[in-house]
Amino acid sequence: MTDHDHDHDPRALRAEALEAILIERGLVDPAVIDSTLDYFENDLGPMLGAQVVAKAWADPAFKRRLLDDGLGAIAELGLGGPQVDHLVVVENTPDVHNVVVCTLCSCYPWGLLGLPPAWYKSLAYRSRVVREPRNVLAEMGCELPDDIEVRVWDSSAEVRYFVLPERPNGTDGLPEDVLAEHVHRDQMIGVAR
Amino acid sequence: MTDHDHDHDPRALRAEALEAILIERGLVDPAVIDSTLDYFENDLGPMLGAQVVAKAWADPAFKRRLLDDGLGAIAELGLGGPQVDHLVVVENTPDVHNVVVCTLCSCYPWGLLGLPPAWYKSLAYRSRVVREPRNVLAEMGCELPDDIEVRVWDSSAEVRYFVLPERPNGTDGLPEDVLAEHVHRDQMIGVAR
Amino acid sequence: MDGIHDIGGMDGFGRMARDESVFHAPWERTAFALASSARMVGNTDDFRHAIERLDPAFYLGADYYGRWLGALEVRLRERDLIDSDEVDRRAGSAAARPRAIASAGLPTASPEGGPVRTIDRRPLYAVGQSVIARDLHPVGHTRLPRYVRGHHGTITRVHPAFVFPDTNAHGWGEDPQYVYAVQFAASHLWGAGDHSVSVDLFEPYLEAA
Amino acid sequence: MDGIHDIGGMDGFGRMARDESVFHAPWERTAFALASSARMVGNTDDFRHAIERLDPAFYLGADYYGRWLGALEVRLRERDLIDSDEVDRRAGSAAARPRAIASAGLPTASPEGGPVRTIDRRPLYAVGQSVIARDLHPVGHTRLPRYVRGHHGTITRVHPAFVFPDTNAHGWGEDPQYVYAVQFAASHLWGAGDHSVSVDLFEPYLEAA
Numbered sequence: 001m002t003d004h005d006h007d008h009d010p011r012a013l014r015a016e017a018l019e020a021i022l023i024e025r026g027l028v029d030p031a032v033i034d035s036t037l038d039y040f041e042n043d044l045g046p047m048l049g050a051q052v053v054a055k056a057w058a059d060p061a062f063k064r065r066l067l068d069d070g071l072g073a074i075a076e077l078g079l080g081g082p083q084v085d086h087l088v089v090v091e092n093t094p095d096v097h098n099v100v101v102c103t104l105c106s107c108y109p110w111g112l113l114g115l116p117p118a119w120y121k122s123l124a125y126r127s128r129v130v131r132e133p134r135n136v137l138a139e140m141g142c143e144l145p146d147d148i149e150v151r152v153w154d155s156s157a158e159v160r161y162f163v164l165p166e167r168p169n170g171t172d173g174l175p176e177d178v179l180a181e182h183v184h185r186d187q188m189i190g191v192a193r
Numbered sequence: 194m195t196d197h198d199h200d201h202d203p204r205a206l207r208a209e210a211l212e213a214i215l216i217e218r219g220l221v222d223p224a225v226i227d228s229t230l231d232y233f234e235n236d237l238g239p240m241l242g243a244q245v246v247a248k249a250w251a252d253p254a255f256k257r258r259l260l261d262d263g264l265g266a267i268a269e270l271g272l273g274g275p276q277v278d279h280l281v282v283v284e285n286t287p288d289v290h291n292v293v294v295c296t297l298c299s300c301y302p303w304g305l306l307g308l309p310p311a312w313y314k315s316l317a318y319r320s321r322v323v324r325e326p327r328n329v330l331a332e333m334g335c336e337l338p339d340d341i342e343v344r345v346w347d348s349s350a351e352v353r354y355f356v357l358p359e360r361p362n363g364t365d366g367l368p369e370d371v372l373a374e375h376v377h378r379d380q381m382i383g384v385a386r
Numbered sequence: 387m388d389g390i391h392d393i394g395g396m397d398g399f400g401r402m403a404r405d406e407s408v409f410h411a412p413w414e415r416t417a418f419a420l421a422s423s424a425r426m427v428g429n430t431d432d433f434r435h436a437i438e439r440l441d442p443a444f445y446l447g448a449d450y451y452g453r454w455l456g457a458l459e460v461r462l463r464e465r466d467l468i469d470s471d472e473v474d475r476r477a478g479s480a481a482a483r484p485r486a487i488a489s490a491g492l493p494t495a496s497p498e499g500g501p502v503r504t505i506d507r508r509p510l511y512a513v514g515q516s517v518i519a520r521d522l523h524p525v526g527h528t529r530l531p532r533y534v535r536g537h538h539g540t541i542t543r544v545h546p547a548f549v550f551p552d553t554n555a556h557g558w559g560e561d562p563q564y565v566y567a568v569q570f571a572a573s574h575l576w577g578a579g580d581h582s583v584s585v586d587l588f589e590p591y592l593e594a595a
Numbered sequence: 596m597d598g599i600h601d602i603g604g605m606d607g608f609g610r611m612a613r614d615e616s617v618f619h620a621p622w623e624r625t626a627f628a629l630a631s632s633a634r635m636v637g638n639t640d641d642f643r644h645a646i647e648r649l650d651p652a653f654y655l656g657a658d659y660y661g662r663w664l665g666a667l668e669v670r671l672r673e674r675d676l677i678d679s680d681e682v683d684r685r686a687g688s689a690a691a692r693p694r695a696i697a698s699a700g701l702p703t704a705s706p707e708g709g710p711v712r713t714i715d716r717r718p719l720y721a722v723g724q725s726v727i728a729r730d731l732h733p734v735g736h737t738r739l740p741r742y743v744r745g746h747h748g749t750i751t752r753v754h755p756a757f758v759f760p761d762t763n764a765h766g767w768g769e770d771p772q773y774v775y776a777v778q779f780a781a782s783h784l785w786g787a788g789d790h791s792v793s794v795d796l797f798e799p800y801l802e803a804a
Contacts, residue, residue, distance in 0.1 A: 010690030011657075012622035015664055017685035019625055021677055022633055033628040040627075085709040086754060088776070103603030103740055105643055106659060115627070118614035121659040123442070125611060127602040130742065130792045131785050139611040150790035154603065156738050157774045157795035158710045158757050203481030204448075205413035208455055210476035212416055214468055215424055226419040233418075278500040279546060281567070296394030296531055298434055299450060308418075311405035314450040316651070318402060320393040323533065323583045324576050332402040343581035347394065349529050350565045350586035351501045351548050387606035390655075395732075397596040398651050398696055442607050443655035446599075487607055521745075523604075523785045536730075536745050576732045 045114035046185035048079055049162065052112065053188065054179035056089075057167040067091060070162065074112070081111025084160050090153065091164045092193070097144055099137065099190030100153045100161040101129045109160040113185055120189065130154055140191050153190075163190040238307035239378035241272055242355065245305065246381065247372035249282075250360040260284060263355065267305070274304025277353050283346065284357045285386070290337055292330065292383030293346045293354040294322045302353040306378055313382065323347055333384050356383040387435075388523055388532060390442035395533040395576060414451035421458045426465055429497050431555035432489070435527035436461045439486040456484030464492060490526040491556035501549040503562035509589070511566055515541045516595035519568065519587060527555035530591045534583075537574055538595050542584060543567035550588055563588045596644075597732055597741060599651035604742040604785060623660035630667045635674055638706050640764035641698070644736035645670045648695040665693030673701060699735040700765035710758040712771035718798070720775055724750045725804035728777065728796060736764035739800045743792075746783055747804050751793060752776035759797055772797045 022028040052074055056063040066073035070087030074080060087109065090098040102108065106121040119125055119140075129136045133150050137143070144150065153161040165187035171179060186192035215221040245267055249256040259266035263280030267273060280302065283291040295301065299314040312318055312333075322329045326343050330336070337343065346354040358380035364372060379385035393399070409415045421433070436457035437445070445453060462468040470483050511517055519534040529551050545565040553561045568587050572579030602608070618624040630642070645666035646654070654662060671677040679692050720726055728743040738760050754774040762770045777796050781788030 009620065009622065010686070011661055011664065012620065013686040014668075014682060014690035015622040015625045015629070017682050018664070018668060018671075018677070019629055020685060021681060022629060022671075025676070027635065027671070027676060028629060028633050032632045036632050037624065037628050085711055086757075088752065088754075103742075104600055104738060105646065115617045118616045118619065118659070119611060122608075122612070122614070123602060123655065124608040127605040127608045128611075131604045131781070131788065133790050136611055140613065151778075152790055152792045153776075154740065154792060154794045156740060157754070157760075157797065159754050159774060159776070159795050202411065202413065203477070204452055204455065205411065206477040207459075207473060207481035208413040208416045208420070210473050211455070211459060211462075211468070212420055213476060214472060215420060215462075218467065220426065220462070220467060221420060221424050225423045229423050230415065230419050278502055279548075281543065281545075296533075297391055297529060298437065308408045311407045311410065311450070312402060315399075315403070315405070316393060316446065317399040320396040320399045321402075324395045324572070324579065326581050329402055333404065344569075345581055345583045346567075347531065347583060347585045349531060350545070350551075350588065352545050352565060352567070352586050388604055389607045390605070395597060396599070396651075397734075398598045398648065398654075400650070400694070400696055439607065441609070442605075443652070445607075446652035447656055485609070487609055521786070523787075525606075532741075577730070578732070 040110070040115055044081065044110060046183075046188065047180070049109070049112040049185070049188045050180040050183035051077060051176070052079065052162075053164060053183045054176040056164055057171070057179055058176045063164070066164070079112060083107065084109050084111035086159045087162060088159055089162045089164050090151070092166050092190075094166070095147075096149045096151060097190065097193065098151045098153060098161075098163045099129060099133055100155060100163060101126060102155045103127070103130055104156055107155040107160065109162055112162060113188060137191055140186075142192050144193075163188050165193065233303070233308055237274065237303060239376075239381065240373070242302070242305040242378070242381045243373040243376035244270060244369070245272065245355070246357060246376045247369040249357055250364070250372055251369045256357070259357070272305060276300065277302050277304035279352045280355060281352055282355045282357050283344070285359050285383075287359070288340075289342045289344060290383065290386065291344045291346060291354075291356045292322060292326055293348060293356060294319060295348045296320070296323055297349055300348040300353065302355055305355060306381060330384055333379075335385050337386075356381050358386065387438060387525060387527070389438040390445045391438045392532050394531045409451065410449065413455075414449070417451040417455035417458070421454045424458065424462065426462060426467055427496050428461060428493055429554060430501075431527055431549075431551040432493050433457060433461065434551075435489060435555045436486065438527065439489060441485045444482065444484060457486075459484050460486045464489070489556065491558060493554070493557035495557070497549070497554075497560075503547045503549060503560065505547045505562050505564075509544050509564040509566075511541050511544070511589070511592060511594070513541050513544060517541060517566075517568060517592045518595050520591055520593055522591065524552060526552060528552050530587065531585060533575060534568070534570055534585050534587070537570055539568040539570040539585075541566050542569045545586065548588070550590070552588070552590075563590055565589070566592065568592070596647060596734060596736070598647040599654045600647045601741050603740045618660065619658065622664075623658070626660040626664035626667070630663045633667065633671065635671060635676055636705050637670060637702055638763060639710075640736055640758075640760040641702050642666060642670065643760070644698060644764045645695065647736065648698060650694045653691065653693060666695075668693050669695045673698070698765065700767060702763070702766035704766070706758070706763075706769075712756045712758060712769065714756045714771050714773075718753050718773040718775075720750050720753070720798070720801060720803070722750050722753060726750060726775075726777060726801045727804050728794075729800055729802055731800065733761060735761060737761050739796065740794060742784060743777070743779055743794050743796070746779055748777040748779040748794075750775050751778045754795065757797070759799070761797070761799070772799060774798070775801065777801070
């Protein structure tokens, strides 16, 4: 679908009408809309979470603090932000794989990962990953060996979950900023190893 | 919506396309379509159930047989037919009100009542009547006194349920065919007293 | 399956509307007639399951006979009797092609006669007995509604044995089972309500309380 | 409410599609920005509840931000801040007006700060303890998913106290409650599966096993 088609999407017309009415009534400020979008699209994103992972890989003491008190540890890096009012970091090991979902809506640690991709919000992901996580992950390209224990975290309250992936082999001695480039968003949700 | 609009309803176009293909392939016989519709629209209907109710009101021995063995009793009247493979008749009394639903699809005793009205098949009726029957009935114009016990029957298998309403006052001595005119479909489903 | 069709007790569907129509439009009448008379291998249970397997948004968005029309097309397509591409071409329209998840198995024969069977064993349960509706989540078709699973009820009627939908819908045999009217207290099911709800449950759905 | 949003464990939604878009179209971006910044009395819980109260067919048929747009309009309409007739006129289109069932109560103030609270009592449960998720069916908003109700689980973490969504969504006060990570065995929840599912449950949702 092109942008031109989108212009004629009835939902687009309804969104525009609502926007116009809200601005006229003074219920939204166009400057706030712009700054909100700028913040979410430019300031937030998986690079923040990757920074946390890289530091945890590089600094065992930070990793301990992160697993013990997620919010306190990321605050050391100046992180936190929207939808991260309380943070629990769960660690992948050779024996355990963690994966995060929100079945009731689509809660997600915006302050660490930005806004979520469509698949995370999809009805298929929300409904299925609590019931058949191995199948869902396999469909997403992540085949888990049978002997890995799978733990699914349904973020049904205001606690946000964040997966600390295993450090890849061959990354010894790399500085944090280079380590961070090895971290993908999917690993921090738990749909990749 | 007029019939003309219906002609342009995409679902109508899809139904027509499917019909044409099925006839061309010999998978349906147009004569069978016509006779099926003729049977369901002209031979079946609430007048059959009303006949059963009237006879039960007029003939206590028949009523006992009807409550004891619904299928056997209606067979005496030459009745049975589609979706009436096993029949349980439940009796309304001054203390008990019965109401029938099928939450999983919309099972209904076609052979006694014809095809069901849209509201019986509606998501609102199917979802709500098992949980809040008094509210649903009130919205349909049937306010039940608090001291009447309400029994909801969810026809989740192939048993079909049929409500025998109370005989109205002032109908003593009326012949069965006149009594039958006092019976409304809604009473035999249980959304009217 | 724990499907979209299993709506007993769900909130959100709004107030009752007194819509007395049997068919809202001629195409619904056509859909009923075609679904009732198209010749193919299969049975009522697999038809119901085809309805349940429809895409949930389609299920809720379509009216009753819209679901019948969708399930009819799905069943014919799954048996290679028609091709939905051809329906698309003929319909020449934006009418959405019905999508459905796959069945765990399709019947390969059609039944004769109705669903009542005589079986050579006695019912396990008797009128007055307390039972629990098992908390089952079968992958295929079932007639055990979610809203009674795990709840205590009382047997109020022992019905005859019937073909078992959970197997019959998939071509896994008729495996006839006794059916029981099991009465549940609304206050137990929903935490509120002074009524009872009676549900017809096949013997394998139950265990003694 | 036992709403359409509560889909954990439901079948029928098909395979995973790797759709990486945050927004599919500019209007979704607009919907996000408007819902995030429109000034009105209310809170996150009542926003979530407005999404849940949307007509179920609309809920499933709309994409994520379509639901946000619908819930935004519902919330503004319910507070008499806009008139959907006017949106209809301006949109000049066939765009369906979002319908929703009424809320049991709307908040009349907006919160300050986040949802974490310090309360002057101790948590009732401790790590390692067995609990049962109560089988509650509140008429209003709740964060107790249907799929754990009635099931045994184990407390694995005691979180701080948080504003209680079941009251806060309706203006019935913050009533802060401890939250627990409760781990359930998939084999208990679904009858199959070797994984565990951990759900964050507010203290009133639990009872000792």
